[in-house]
Structure formats: structure tokens, C-alpha cells
Amino acid sequence: MNAAPEEITSLVGREVYSNNGVFVGEIEDVRLDLDAQAVTGLALAELNHELFAGRVDGNTGVIVPYRWVRAVGDVVLINDVIERLDTGSDESEAEAELEV
Template sequence: MDRDSVPQEITTLVGREVYTNTGVFVGEVEDIRLDLDRQSVTGLALHELNRELFSAKANQARGVIVPYRWVQAVGDVVVVNDIVERLQASNEPADEEEEDEVTA
């Protein structure tokens, strides 16, 4: 789906399940991270996480924020790319200032 094709309320994302492009459940959208100066979505705050994907630090947190640029498609569910590979490759907890990483 082309994100620019039809304007939609960003609140419609809340409650949608998030899956990787290979079909692995990641979590559920709880909130949206916005850049008000640029009037754009920068991240999706997820809860109800797939605990097998995230580090112990993220498992103790309420949820994680996934960078919105990872979103490939939005429909009945949200599809994100390469999150599993990024999480499995990283042995260190994510740094909140790193935009390329999932943050807790």
C-alpha cells in the first residue's frame, strides 16, 4: 500500500498487530511517535510483545518503539522489515538515541 495514496487518521494504527515480512508476530501498536515539527510519524510504540524476539531489558519494559521507516505495509496488520534479523544480531540492549534500533 502506498502511504501517500489515501490520507488516513494515524489513530487507525492503534490496536493493529505488527508482523515481520516473513510472518513473525512482533507486537501490537499501542501508540504513535510523532515529529510535530515535520508533521510526520517517526515510530510505532508496541506492547503485547513477542517475548522471544526481545532482550531481557525490553522484556522488563512496558514495550518498544520501532522506527516507522521499517514499516513496509499497513492494512489489516502492519508489516515491518528485517526486525528479527536486527534483533538477533544485536547482543546489546538498544540505546534510546539510536534510530536504527528498536528502543525499550
């Protein structure tokens, strides 16, 4: 049974968490590929300051690739790769993907 499609704008305002339950940020906007008619990224604001300390200032958001999204419901779950920014492991992949 397929769920009814939702408006893309319904993503705006939802909180984003890692698979491990760590708050990442809140969706402020979405990045679209109009030719492919697909969402390619989520623009986050209200960021978890501990995760992004030293990488973004208080007025800057980030865009995470949509392929990191694992589930969309009342909140959005993304891969734990975002947490690796904080620990320093696998930083090259995460920083290459994360747009500040």
C-alpha cells in the same frame, strides 16, 4: 488512484508482523514529529516474548522506527531486522534503532 487518508489513530490496535510473518507486537501509540507532520515511530505493546526475551520485561514496550514499516493494511509489516534481535546477527544496527 490515491487512497483516502486515514486517521493516525487508526493504527492503534493493529498487529505488527515482520516481512517473514513473525508476530512482533501490537501498536499502542505512535511517535510524531509535529514540525515535519510525520509519524517517526510505532510504540508496541503486547510484544512477542520470544523476540524480546531478556531485552524487555513484561511491562515494557518498544518503539520501532517508522522507516522500518513496509506496508500498512489490516496489519502492519516491518523489515525483518527485528528478528535479528533474536538471532543476534546485525544486532548493533537493530539495537541502536530500537528504543526500549
